[in-house]
Amino acid sequence: MDDLQFRQAMGKFSTGVTILSTDDGKPHGMTANAFMSVSMNPKLVAVSVDHKTDMYEKILNAKKYAVSILDTSQAELSKTFAKQLPGKEQFAFTTFHHLPVVPDALVHLACDVVQEVKAGDHTIFIGEVKDIEMKDEENEEPLVYYCSKYHNLR
Numbered sequence: 001m002d003d004l005q006f007r008q009a010m011g012k013f014s015t016g017v018t019i020l021s022t023d024d025g026k027p028h029g030m031t032a033n034a035f036m037s038v039s040m041n042p043k044l045v046a047v048s049v050d051h052k053t054d055m056y057e058k059i060l061n062a063k064k065y066a067v068s069i070l071d072t073s074q075a076e077l078s079k080t081f082a083k084q085l086p087g088k089e090q091f092a093f094t095t096f097h098h099l100p101v102v103p104d105a106l107v108h109l110a111c112d113v114v115q116e117v118k119a120g121d122h123t124i125f126i127g128e129v130k131d132i133e134m135k136d137e138e139n140e141e142p143l144v145y146y147c148s149k150y151h152n153l154r
Contacts, residue, residue: 078150
């Protein structure tokens with residue numbers, strides 16, 4: 001199998017969309033759909049970060065990160081932090097638990113890195129969730145990614 005075939009096969013798995021962020025004196029963010037819950041006790045989540053990205057070194061050094069789970073109104077923002085649209089450098093993060101987060105996201109998670117697992121060209125950063133903030137609205141709609149396109153559930 002080649003790289004394209006593998007990428008297309010993995011694209012058949014629908015995921016939510018997040019913006020992963022950290023701070024090393026200035027806020028940094030990147031779009032990530034390789035995110036998952038790991039454990040309830042302790043409360044752990046994992047994100048997979050490519051070694052070629054700036055975010056890899058930032059999290060490696062900061063030993064903490066935030067996850068903002070996006071809603072359908074934030075698809076353009078996801079594209080911006082995936083470097084498909086300009087404007088990432090000018091984005092105005094808000095702060096949650098001393099970490100930069102996306103305003104109005106469905107969920108904010110503040111995490112301390114407790115384990116790093118190298119896996120091929122990525123590192124899986126397992127983070128212990130230190131704090132959670134959630135939107136509590138009736139018409140919440142998560143942003144979904146499937147076959148290289150954004151979707152909603154309705």
